[in-house]
Amino acid sequence: MNGPFTPSCPLPAAAGELVELAHGGGGSLMQRLIDSVFRPAFAATPADFTHDGAVLDFGAGRLAMTTDSYVVQPLFFPGGDIGALAVNGTVNDLAMCGAEPLFLSAGFVIEEGFPITELRRIVDSMRAAAAAAAVRIVTGDTKVVERGKGDGLYINTAGVGRVRSGVSVAPQNVRAGDAVLLSGDIGRHGIAVMSMREGLSFEFPVASDCAPLGATVMQLLDAGIPLRCLRDPTRGGLATCLAEIAATAGVGIRVAEEAIVVSEPVRGACEILGLDPLYVANEGCFVAFVPAAHAQQALSILCKAPGGEGAAIIGRVEAGDGRALLENGLGSCRVLDLLSGEQLPRIC
Amino acid sequence: MNGPFTPSCPLPAAAGELVELAHGGGGSLMQRLIDSVFRPAFAATPADFTHDGAVLDFGAGRLAMTTDSYVVQPLFFPGGDIGALAVNGTVNDLAMCGAEPLFLSAGFVIEEGFPITELRRIVDSMRAAAAAAAVRIVTGDTKVVERGKGDGLYINTAGVGRVRSGVSVAPQNVRAGDAVLLSGDIGRHGIAVMSMREGLSFEFPVASDCAPLGATVMQLLDAGIPLRCLRDPTRGGLATCLAEIAATAGVGIRVAEEAIVVSEPVRGACEILGLDPLYVANEGCFVAFVPAAHAQQALSILCKAPGGEGAAIIGRVEAGDGRALLENGLGSCRVLDLLSGEQLPRIC
Numbered sequence: 001m002n003g004p005f006t007p008s009c010p011l012p013a014a015a016g017e018l019v020e021l022a023h024g025g026g027g028s029l030m031q032r033l034i035d036s037v038f039r040p041a042f043a044a045t046p047a048d049f050t051h052d053g054a055v056l057d058f059g060a061g062r063l064a065m066t067t068d069s070y071v072v073q074p075l076f077f078p079g080g081d082i083g084a085l086a087v088n089g090t091v092n093d094l095a096m097c098g099a100e101p102l103f104l105s106a107g108f109v110i111e112e113g114f115p116i117t118e119l120r121r122i123v124d125s126m127r128a129a130a131a132a133a134a135v136r137i138v139t140g141d142t143k144v145v146e147r148g149k150g151d152g153l154y155i156n157t158a159g160v161g162r163v164r165s166g167v168s169v170a171p172q173n174v175r176a177g178d179a180v181l182l183s184g185d186i187g188r189h190g191i192a193v194m195s196m197r198e199g200l201s202f203e204f205p206v207a208s209d210c211a212p213l214g215a216t217v218m219q220l221l222d223a224g225i226p227l228r229c230l231r232d233p234t235r236g237g238l239a240t241c242l243a244e245i246a247a248t249a250g251v252g253i254r255v256a257e258e259a260i261v262v263s264e265p266v267r268g269a270c271e272i273l274g275l276d277p278l279y280v281a282n283e284g285c286f287v288a289f290v291p292a293a294h295a296q297q298a299l300s301i302l303c304k305a306p307g308g309e310g311a312a313i314i315g316r317v318e319a320g321d322g323r324a325l326l327e328n329g330l331g332s333c334r335v336l337d338l339l340s341g342e343q344l345p346r347i348c
Numbered sequence: 349m350n351g352p353f354t355p356s357c358p359l360p361a362a363a364g365e366l367v368e369l370a371h372g373g374g375g376s377l378m379q380r381l382i383d384s385v386f387r388p389a390f391a392a393t394p395a396d397f398t399h400d401g402a403v404l405d406f407g408a409g410r411l412a413m414t415t416d417s418y419v420v421q422p423l424f425f426p427g428g429d430i431g432a433l434a435v436n437g438t439v440n441d442l443a444m445c446g447a448e449p450l451f452l453s454a455g456f457v458i459e460e461g462f463p464i465t466e467l468r469r470i471v472d473s474m475r476a477a478a479a480a481a482a483v484r485i486v487t488g489d490t491k492v493v494e495r496g497k498g499d500g501l502y503i504n505t506a507g508v509g510r511v512r513s514g515v516s517v518a519p520q521n522v523r524a525g526d527a528v529l530l531s532g533d534i535g536r537h538g539i540a541v542m543s544m545r546e547g548l549s550f551e552f553p554v555a556s557d558c559a560p561l562g563a564t565v566m567q568l569l570d571a572g573i574p575l576r577c578l579r580d581p582t583r584g585g586l587a588t589c590l591a592e593i594a595a596t597a598g599v600g601i602r603v604a605e606e607a608i609v610v611s612e613p614v615r616g617a618c619e620i621l622g623l624d625p626l627y628v629a630n631e632g633c634f635v636a637f638v639p640a641a642h643a644q645q646a647l648s649i650l651c652k653a654p655g656g657e658g659a660a661i662i663g664r665v666e667a668g669d670g671r672a673l674l675e676n677g678l679g680s681c682r683v684l685d686l687l688s689g690e691q692l693p694r695i696c
Contacts, residue, residue, distance in 0.1 A: 019462040024492025033490065037468050041475040042454070042485040054486035056451055059510065061407040067453035067506055068489045103404055105415035106390070107504045109457070114367040120385050127389040137390040138402035141416045141504075142381065144372025145694065149499040156455045156489075158415055158506030162407065346493065 026235025026281075027339030052231075053097040055163050062165075064099035066090060067158040073346040075122065075152055077196040079188070079207030080283070082155055083122035085348060087129035087137075088212050088283060089234070090159040095214040096230040096286060098169030098221065099161030101133060106140040106157050111150030122153065133212035135159070161214075167221065171248035173228040178317040179295035180253060181288045183216065183302045184209065185261035185310030186238050190280035190344050191269045197346075200272070204265035209284030209307060216305040220288070225298050228289040232282065234348055236339040239278040241287055242324035243336045252320020257328045261310035278326070279339050281347045285310075289317065374583025374629075375687030400579075401445040403511050410513075412447035414438060415506040421694040423470065423500055425544040427536070427555030428631070430503055431470035433696060435477035435485075436560050436631060437582070438507040443562040444578040444634060446517030446569065447509030449481060454488040454505050459498030470501065481560035483507070509562075515569065519596035521576040526665040527643035528601060529636045531564065531650045532557065533609035533658030534586050538628035538692050539617045545694075548620070552613035557632030557655060564653040568636070573646050576637040580630065582696055584687040587626040589635055590672035591684045600668020605676045609658035626674070627687050629695045633658075637665065 022029045053066030070086045080088075087104065094101040106126065110119065130137050192208040195201070213232065220227055229249075233241035238260065246253040262270075262277045270277045284307055290298050295313050302311035324336040370377045401414030418434045428436075435452065442449040454474065458467065478485050540556040543549070561580065568575055577597075581589035586608065594601040610618075610625045618625045632655055638646050643661050650659035672684040 017464045019458045019460060019464060019467065019492055021460050021492050021494060024458070024490055030490060033464070037464065037471055038488060038490070041471045042478075042488065052487070054451070056486060058411065058450075058508075059407055059409040063406065063411070063508070065451055065453055065506075065508060066487050067455045067504070069455040069457050069491045069502075069504060071457060071491045071493050102406075103402070103413055105413055105506045106386075107415045107417040107455075107506070109417050109419060109502055110367045110372070112367060112369050116365045116367060116381070116385065119367065123385055123389045130390075138404060139400070139414050140386060140390065142372055142378060142386070143417045143419045143502075144367055144369050145419050145499060145502075146369060148496070151493060151497040154417075154457055154491075154493075154502065156415070156417060156504035156506075158413075158453045158455070158504075160406075160411070160413060160508055348491075 021345050025339060025345065027240055029340065031338065052093040055097055062163040064094050064097035064161045064163050065158065066093035067156065068093065069154060069156040070348055071154050071346055072193060072348050073151065074196050077208060078192045078205055080210035081122055081125050082153060083125035084129040084210055085283060086155040086157045087126050087133060088210050089348060090157040091133040091135055092213045092232045094159045094161035095217040096232055097161065097163065098167040098217065098227055098230065099163045100218060101135045101159055101161045101214045103160045104130065104135050104137045104157050106137050106155060108142045109150060109154040110142065110144050111152050112144055112147045114152055133214055164221065169227050169230050171229050171245045174245060174249035174251055174289045174317055175228065176251055176317050176319045177292055178228055178289045179292045179313050180255055180315040180317065181290065181295065181298055181302060182260060182285065182314045183288065183305065183311050184285035184307045185263050186233065186282050186285060187262055187266040187270065187277040187280040189283040190347055191266050193347050194273060194344055195269060202265060202269055206265045206269055209282055211284035211307060213286055216302065219301050220298060223297060223301060225290055225294045230286055230288050232286040234281050234283060237279040237281055239336040240339045243338050246324040247322045250322050252318040253315060253324040254318055255315030255326055257326050259312045259314040261312060281344060283348065369693050373687060373693065375588055377688065379686065400441040403445055410511040412442050412445035412509045412511050413506065414441035415504065416441065417502060417504040418696055419502050419694055420541060420696050421499065422544050425556060426540045426553055428558035429470055429473050430501060431473035432477040432558055433631060434503040434505045435474050435481060436558050437696060438505040439481045439483055440561045440580045442507045442509035443565040444580055445509065445511065446515040446565065446575055446578065447511045448566060449483045449507055449509045449562045451508045452478065452483050452485045452505050454485050454503060456490045457498060457502040458490065458492050459500050460492055460495040462500055481562055512569065517575050517578050519577050519593045522593060522597035522599055522637045522665055523576065524599055524665050524667045525640055526576055526637045527640045527661050528603055528663040528665065529638065529643065529646055529650060530608060530633065530662045531653065531659050532633035532655045533611050534581065534630050534633060535610055535614040535618065535625040535628040537631040538695055539614050541695050542621060542692055543617060550613060550617050554613045554617055557630055559632035559655060561634055564650065567649050568646060571645060571649060573638055573642045578634055578636050580634040582629050582631060585627040585629055587684040588687045591686050594672040595670045598670050600666040601663060601672040602666055603663030603674055605674050607660045607662040609660060629692060631696065
């Protein structure tokens with residue numbers, strides 16, 4: 001998930017300003033809220049705010065910790081539901097820290113009148129997702145709010161994982177010369193939720209890519225690939241993810257549009273909905289930055305992983321001024337900006 | 349906080365049953381929801397469900413993990429606000445595991461239109477509470493939901509702490525002959541929130557006891573007191589807390605009504621509101637079970653701690669059938685049941 005604690009241009013919120021939906025969209029407005037409200041209060045060390053999770057010394061080792069609240073609407077969508085999303089999203093945030101996901105907590109805010117059969121279905125989906133990701137849900141909490149004061153169900157999950165000795169995965173580690181890999185095709189989660197919500201039916205229905213990424217990351221580490229940075233392009237999509245990393249690392253990132261796989265059903269749905277697939281949320285793929293010499297080996301691992309048919313080396317890192325550039329087949333370039341405002345609210 | 353994963357009599361939820369406010373009240377209905385929905389899905393090991401947090405092997409050591417969502421209404425109340433509550437509540441759940449609280453995550457679900465000045469005030473309160481409790485808020489998340497789909501602000505915090513070697517704090521450890529200590533007077537949090545919500549003004553206003561308990565627990569451990577079990581009587585109050593522990597440990601707990609300190613303002617407010625102070629929520633006191641030989645030493649530490657004026661040895665553990673009994677000054681006894689249904693919704 002795009003965490004709230006990622007850096008950008010601090011602009012203090014004006015007095016009287018109200019929270020807008022776009023403040024939750026994963027783009028530049030959310031970053032402004034973070035920089036003006038959360039960051040000054042919680043800044044323990046600056047490095048804590050450039051990632052979706054924190055890596056912390058613990059006894060002789062290091063642990064990673066992360067959290068996300070899930071407010072997706074509808075609660076059930078093709079390819080998943082809020083429960084699977086809440087497990088996989090937090091598992092993936094740990095994996096993106098280079099950590100082995102171990103333990104999850106689960107906090108439920110339930111609206112009065114919510115059907116217990118649906119709650120049971122969602123909890124069962126969490127159980128299955130936790131088993132598939134080899135994590136344990138070890139503690140939890142239940143709150144009930146009055147009818148009309150919630151929206152069915154919100155779930156928060158927090159996660160703890162173990163970071164191996166010597167592993168350091170962070171945007172600051174990205175260097176000119178690194179290869180940029182993408183582990184699969186993009187846009188499926190956002191389109192699946194959006195089409196369900198809007199009651200759209202396409203000739204080729206799109207299912208969310210919601211899936212755990214921990215095992216694939218552990219395979220990359222097991223193979224001795226020096227992972228510089230990992231990020232799952234959730235809210236704000238691939239474009240926002242690349243723009244954030246380029247800005248944090250102070251490098252240029254150049255990716256080739258033709259190398260990024262977008263399935264035909266997703267492309268068609270994006271055209272109908274007027275969306276750019278580069279800004280549509282994903283929940284089962286990730287971007288990896290590795291030294292160029294290790295790119296082919298990393299790619300072969302990604303290709304064999306579940307959902308890895310669309311894996312590709314999509315670009316490279318250059319010396320630069322903190323911008324991400326998209327090159328099309330004709331050689332022309334455009335800057336990838338952070339998502340401004342909201343494109344798809346309540347996507348996760 | 350009363351976590352969702354505490355044991356009781358499993359009764360499967362009937363098909364078509366809906367979640368009621370009382371399912372979040374911290375009493376027997378909540379336990380039924382947990383036992384019928386959450387527990388079967390998430391039961392990693394049975395021991396995980398008898399506490400508000402989980403203690404887990406991690407590398408060479410052990411960590412404790414806990415979570416709580418905060419939905420208190422109103423957001424600001426005498427003696428605290430949702431931010432201070434979200435930090436102290438999770439710090440206290442770690443402390444009740446016998447753990448040293450270290451790291452917190454914070455997840456915000458914000459309703460569209462929420463004033464940023466209020467958000468700033470709450471976040472600042474979290475910063476101050478974290479500093480006072482010597483914990484770091486290390487990661488977070490922000491979601492925004494549409495106007496009418498939330499209730500201003502919900503906050504989830506999860507926490508991680510370190511459990512010292514040899515420390516084992518759990519209801520199962522309680523033994524006949526143990527002394528029961530209470531660290532302060534009861535009922536202030538529930539009355540503070542309730543009077544604010546109902547617009548009641550009393551001659552002597554009641555402020556919440558919202559405060560961190562980690563330092564006091566560490567002092568008890570530093571003094572070498574063998575802590576058997578700790579529990580903060582939040583939702584459901586002292587009575588529910590004692591009833592739960594008696595049932596889990598399979599012992600009798602006998603406490604003396606006259607030893608339990610209830611301030612005059614709280615007593616007066618309870619009379620007006622028709623509440624039993626034994627069932628009113630607290631956020632800054634705890635119950636400790638220690639071997640009788642260590643009771644006086646533990647009491648002297650509790651008395652010197654902040655808010656410790658009302659600290660007392662309130663009873664003892666006996667062989668028994670899993671019930672908690674309250675003795676009044678005349679020698680008559682009543683069984684303390686779990687809170688049934690909801691007494692004070694949205695108290696935390």
